[in-house]
Amino acid sequence: MCGIFAYLNYNVFRERRYILELLFNGLRRLEYRGYDSSGISIDSDPFPCLTDPLSKSPISPSPPLVFRQEGKIEHLVRTVYQEADGMDLNMEERFQVHAGIAHTRWATHGVPSPRNSHPQSSGAGNAFLVVHNGIITNYAVLKETLIRHGFEFESETDTEVIPKLAKFVFDKLMEHKADDAEGDQNVSFSQVVMEVMRQLEGAYALIFKSPHYPNELIACKRGSPLLLGVKELSEDSNNGASFDDSEFLMKNEKPKELFFASDANALIEHTKKVLVIEDNEVVHLKDGSVSILKFDTDKAKSVGGLPRPASVQRALSVLEMEVEQIKKGSYEHFMQKEIHEQPESLTTTMRGRLIRGGSCNAKGVLLGGLKDHLKTIRRSRRVIFIGCGTSYNAALAARPFLEELSGVPVSMELASDLLDRQGPIYREDTAVFVSQSGETADTLLALEYALKNGALCVGITNTVGSAIARNTHCGVHINAGCEIGVASTKAYTSQIVVMAMLAIAVGDDAISSQSRREAVIDGLFDLPNKVREVLKLDDEMKDLAKLLMDEQSLLVFGRGYNYATALEGALKVKEVALMHSEGILAGEMKHGPLALVDETLPIVVIATHDNCFSKQQSVIQQLHARxxxxxxxxxxxxxxxxxxxxxCRVIEVPQVEDCLQPVINIIPLQLLAYHLTVLRGYDVDQPRNLAKSVTTQ
Known part of the structure; x- marks a missing residue:
């Protein structure tokens, strides 16, 4: 989805060129999320905070500079330097304090174009500038109101209402202050932003910049991810120094760099110390300090005005990732790297969670985040897996095993469909929310719906501190590592493994299934080696891709555990190779799909040895006969x-326990999708029209 990055240097001199390059690089770290345009805003004046010597009142500083461009980030970079040359902008000019914002946009309202790119402005003079990730659902009503008050709109975006609303609020508050001769004449940045928040509906992460508040930035969020990164510098160097978390909220003169980003990937090369901003928090950077205010939506609406916000004190977290994880290394593409990282990602996912050995030679699973809730899950009326896309497919692969070991009915729900139907969820249900990012919009809304209905909510995500991780009652971090490619690969296989371990943990009170559980645990221990073995099919799948690269369609038939493999394999081909592909339940072959079969259409049939093997043999015979x-x-x-x-062409893969076979079987299809994409000349890491974390509806 859209990417947000902002940088504020305090009491440390930085050249304009340095600031620009840092902002550009922050955007490059967000490219993988998917985007179609980008933009930045920097200050034109290195001394924006000026005072009239007679009246002692502030002089309006020069308006911030805004650069926006359609297409790749490098197009924006060229545009900025060309326009800077045209205005004789001094790239070596130094700023002791400077606040810059940047954005990558994925079009929702309005086509990709400079005027629809962010930052969006309040109008002439750029009194307020905003970068936005999310969707404002009541923007049309706000737009009509602002037009009636004389505002003119230039873009087709929902975002443009936000800076214009900020200017409207600021002007009204200033008028009110002017009328109150005895009152405080100042209007704070946080007052403006919180009044704007009171008017907005929808999901958003926002950063505000304004010449009325030079050298300040304000961020707020509701439903979209946002992080603050903190890097304090020693006074005589730019190297990071140790730093007391308790001081970072306090005003101090120490040199520091502060960052906002919608993704940790944009922060990790600068700092590991971060604050995960929570919903309805307003984070204000001013004079080297960080202030956090809590906006109470219900209270603000009930009193018909803005109550005094509560100040919040929070501790910083440490990112559990390394810079190397956001680099391709020796691989040509991130998707290729992540496919081949799966033996390591699976090992990390299982580390410390599988038990085998000891004095009693016991075998089991330890999931610390669930241990206090396992009895509740066992007593559930049903377990509901809820997800979107690849995460839904991973849950579908795990469903038969959980049903087998728990004896509890397991149902599947696409988050958007559950919300559309307002499907029944009861207090006796356990709802399991599966999301790689932990920020998927529809899944988050479904979580809110399930919480209101009283269900036990379990989160399975790859992102510590994500909205789903924070708001569920319990959960499991899949620990697959950073995933840059838009098409999920290693997160998918780690999700299946986590849900297999969940099934073992839920079913470990049954003596009748003990031998089955132990066999699967043995299979889990050996799974990374089996994955290494199947990865040796890389060249074979590249040869197959060469045969299929000119085809228009591909069908994938699976059943049982591997119905999910058919869906996910087809999804991978569809989303990166831009080739029509369809995953089909083999048991439904005669109910329509058989009409498509002829000698030209390539068909993949997954027929590894499990309890559906003989049925798949029959499917192959019927397809062959046609x-x-x-x-x-x-x-x-x-x-x-x-x-x-x-x-027929045969792909031979290692045999593992049936419930783990989807982990093995998807890898050749991941490799096929990757090679098809490269051979067809498409961008494998940033597929057309797709985004990594779908945080808007």
Missing amino acids: KGRLIVMCSKGEASLVCPSGS
């Missing part, structure tokens, strides 16, 4: 069983 162009995935050594005539 001259289907078959590609069959089978267990090693079983090629002759699935393709006795040798007339």
Whole structure:
């Protein structure tokens, strides 16, 4: 989705060129999220805080500079330097304090264009500038109101109402202050922003910049991710120094750099000390201090005005990631790197959670985030898996195993469909929310809905401190590591493994399933080695991609545990190779899909050895009888069983426990999607029209 980055240097001199390059690099770290345009705003004046010597009142500083451009970030970079040359902007000019904001936009309201890019402005003079991630659902009403008050709109975006509303609020507050001769004549930045928040509906993360408040930034959020990064510098160098968390909220003169970002990837090369901003928090950077205010939406609306906000004190967290994770290393693309990282990501996901050995030679699973809630889950009326896209597919792969071990009915819900139907959720239900980012908009709304209905809510995410991680009653961090490619690969397989461990933990009170649980635990221990083995099919899948690169469509048939594999494999081909592909439940083949079969359409059939194997053999025979162009995935050594005539192409994969087989079977399809994309000349890490974390509806 849209990317936000901001940088404020305090009491440390930085050249304009340095500030620009830092902002550009912050945007580059957010490129993977998907975007179609970008923009930045910096100060034109290194001494913006001037005072009239006679009246002692502030002089309006020069308006901030705004640069916006459609297309890739490098297009914005060229535009900025060209325009800077045209206005004779001194790139070596030094700023002791400077606040800059930057943004990558993924079009929702209005086509990609400079005028629809962010920062969006309040109008001439750029009195208020805003970068925004999310969607303002009541923007049309606000726009009509502002037009009636004389505001003119230039863009098609929902975002433009925010800076214009800020200016409207500021002007009204200043008028009110002027009328009150005995009162305080100052209007604070936080007052303006909190009044704006009171008017907004929808999901958003916002950063405000204004020449009325030079060298200040304000951020706030509701439903979209936002982080604050803090880096305090020693007085005689730019190297990071140790720093007491308790002091960072206090005003001090120590040199420091402060960052806002919608993603930790943009912060990690600068600092590991971060604050995860929570919903309805307003974070104000001013005079080297960080102030956090809590906006109470209900109270603000009930009193018909803005109550005095509560100040909040929070501790910083330390990012559990390294700079190397956001670099491609020896790989050509992030998706390729992440596919090949799966043995390590699975190992990390299981580390410390699998128990095997000891004096009693016990085998089990320890999920610390769930241990106090396992009894409740076992007594549930049903378990509901809720997710979107790849996360939904991962839950679908895990559903049969959880049903088998728990004896509890498990239902599947696409988050958007659950919300559309307002499907029933009861207090006796356990709702499991699966999301790589932990910030997926529809999944978050479904979580809010389930909480209101009293269900036990469990989160399974890859992001510590995400909205789902914070707002569920309990959960599991999948710990797959940073995933840059838009098309999820290693997070998908780690999600399946986490949900397999969840099934074992829920079912570990049943003696009848003990041998089954122990066999799966043994399989989990060996799974990374099996993944390394299947990754050796890379060249074979590249050869297959060469045969398929000119095709228009691909069908993938699966059933049982591997129905999810068919859906996810087809999704990967669809989202990165831009090729029509469809995952089909093989049991439904005769109810429509069979009409598509002929000698030209490539069809992948997943037929590894499980309790659906004989049924898949029958499917292969029926497709072969209709001259289907078959590609069959089978267990090693079983090629002759699935393709006795040798007339179909066979992909042989290692055999593992049936509930873990989806982890193995998806990898050849991930590799196929990757190679198809590269051969077809598309951007594999940033697919057309897609974003990494879908934080708007």
